[in-house]
Amino acid sequence: MHIPKYPLLALLALAACRSAGPTAKSATTYSANPHMAAVTPSSSSVKYPETRKSDQVDDYHGTSVADLYRWLEDLDSPETKAWVEAQNKLTFGYLEKIPFRDQIRERLTNIWNYERYGVPQVEDGQLYFSKNDGLQNQAVLYVQKNAPRACQKFCSTQISSPPTALQLLQVLISPMTIATWRTRLLAGAPTG
Incomplete structure (x- = not known):
């Protein structure tokens, strides 16, 4: 019986590249970097604002398509404004903790100034x-x-x-x- 060698080599290469999950080295990458350790939140410490899901369903030529977040398209509604404000509070609270943020801003300003x-x-x-x-x-x-x-x-x-x-x-x-x-x-x- 003849087994083609190229597909077999490809399968072996894919198996060798397969991720075995996080290693001890990759798990400590952020904590080893003093800049990133200060801004890397743990998943349990972040409390995201509640995002309501609506029961909006549109019919497109016989196909029902759920549009759970249609209410966010009304930019002037008090509910959307409150949601955006809560998201911005969370986001900018995180961004303000980045110690090298001013260096990033300065570099981007130099790049975009043409x-x-x-x-x-x-x-x-x-x-x-x-x-x-x-x-x-x-x-x-x-x-x-x-x-x-x-x-x-x-x-x-x-x-x-x-x-x-x-x-x-x-x-x-x-x-x-x-x-x-x-x-x-x-x-x-x-x-x-």
Whole structure:
């Protein structure tokens, strides 16, 4: 009887790679790292906020699909706001304990701080493009009437008026309407 050797070798390789569960070395990895030991919660110490499950079921062409968390889609409901606040309290309480958080923030700020442009679009003899100088929350939309001339600001994509802000999600430039705006009102959005 002839046994093919390649499938047998593949099975042996898979068996050798099989995890045997946590070893003593891997179990102590976090406690051996002084930075991670300070921020690694035990599963019993974290008390997550209660998340209600609804009995919402939608019918899609004869198929019933449960949507247990539909209530969270209503961003303005007091219940959703309370749930988000509780989640944020837990999350930021954890994040504030990370001793090297400022170094991470500084490094990410340095990485993200570069000038970038969106895809230009020519419409009605004018060039439209977005530009972000580096650390702006949203890009600014510019219009340039002739290529050699300097561009001028067409609109800012984040209009701030505390405690709410209007964020521009999409701009469609067409001959019919110079700009079609799609926006979202951000209640309590940071305006920095």
